[in-house]
Amino acid sequence: MPDEKSLTEKSRIMDSARMKRAISRLASEIVEENQGAKDVYIVGIRRRGVPLAERIVDKIAEIEGEMPLFGIIDITLYRDDLSTVGASPIVNRTELDTDIDDKIIVLVDDVLYTGRTIRAALDQLMDFGRPRKVQLAVLIDRGREHRELPIQADFVGKTVPTKQSEIIRVMLKEYDEVEGVGIFEKPSE
């Protein structure tokens, strides 16, 4: 990813209030689809999927009065581009402390783009066991035309048609100064 400073923001498509509402809606849709929080296992994909997953967990607990299971997946070791990214990316820990067998896994990520991250997360999940079902929740879906694999999201905060020359950044207080979602232009090469 290019240096953050060299990016110019074209438009802000979500501020923190809209992001909060989108997360609430994702949480409601997840419990509606699965008829409650029983066996629901919310798994955040590092890095920005993790705080989003935590917020969805809190919201579900609020709606249902029952805490869904929570875990974290780091896909670094399952990437398909290790030989082309240039140097070893930093490995972080996967934390799936509760057995995933027969659970309803809801993978959570910030942006769905090519689908390759989700492929890596699915492969990793299968190494951990046999979930009853795997669903995907994303805050932003960049649209099917960018997909490089047959992967779609079950729960979407907002669909944003984008060009390849654009970058979507989900900014979260855990990592950034502000909260929100912006469209940035890649610097021309």
Place this chain on the structure above:
Amino acid sequence: MEKPYRRRDLLGIRELTEADIRGILDTAENFREINAREIKKVPTLRGKTVINLFFENSTRTRTSFELAAKRLSADAVNISVSSSSVSKGETLVDTALNLDAMQPDCIVVRHGSAGVPHQLAKVSRAAVVNAGDGANEHPTQALLDAMTIREHKKKIQGLEVAIVGDILHSRVARSNIHLLTKLGAKVRVAGPGTLVPGDFRHLVSDGLTVCPHVEDAIEGADVVMILRIQRERQDAAYFPTLREYSIHYGLTNDRLERAKKDAIVLHPGPMNRGIEISSDVADSSRSLILDQVKYGVAVRMAVLYLATGGSAGGS
């Protein structure tokens, strides 16, 4: 993004910066979880080849590297070269070039002579990892020792570490001294005068003391690291008998009393029970010898990952 470790080869701890060392240890920390899974395998190094080229006998280190490679889905080939087969006449460089022609991604090498991995690294396109070269270095051992210390003491900075025994012949001691002093620990070495050269303190610029008696080194230590008596490397009589060595330098409960109450005991193995370490110390809860072995696999996974990850794309 900040890369934790830029060198492809791991030849010694001496060549690494403090940040490199921390990067490897942090990566290894995150690999531990894989070794606790039911399916202890990730696809990361699929299609990569690791050659374990061992010119010296080794069970633990070779197995550890082999498991590390396999748990990352690399293909591991073990070559044990006894000195007799080298005497067919092939030079080390030719051996290396021949192996390199088979296009491995990483060569893990152990050799009885110091500097062999460095030689190999010069001629080979594969990344070279030193698994022990003569009395020079054994970097992955020092890294797994550091990981064990960090796990139990939460830090390395400011710790007092005693290293006791055959310092002269020990690559483990050298790698540990480099690593521990780079991370801010104070190291004290002790052993028979014949096996602890007085000018050893010049190995590093700061943080190393040579003690005249074992008791001085152990006094108040947070970590006591016992070295194996390496009879196979001793070409002369450095001490009269093993019994005498054990009486004067062996780690017993009595001697360990001098260390801090929560001191931990490390040994790189294989240990000579009753010689450099008494059985009751070796089997006590303070002894972390099996933890060291356990962390060894995670450390070697991290080293192989950092040595080979992304290398196919260029640079």
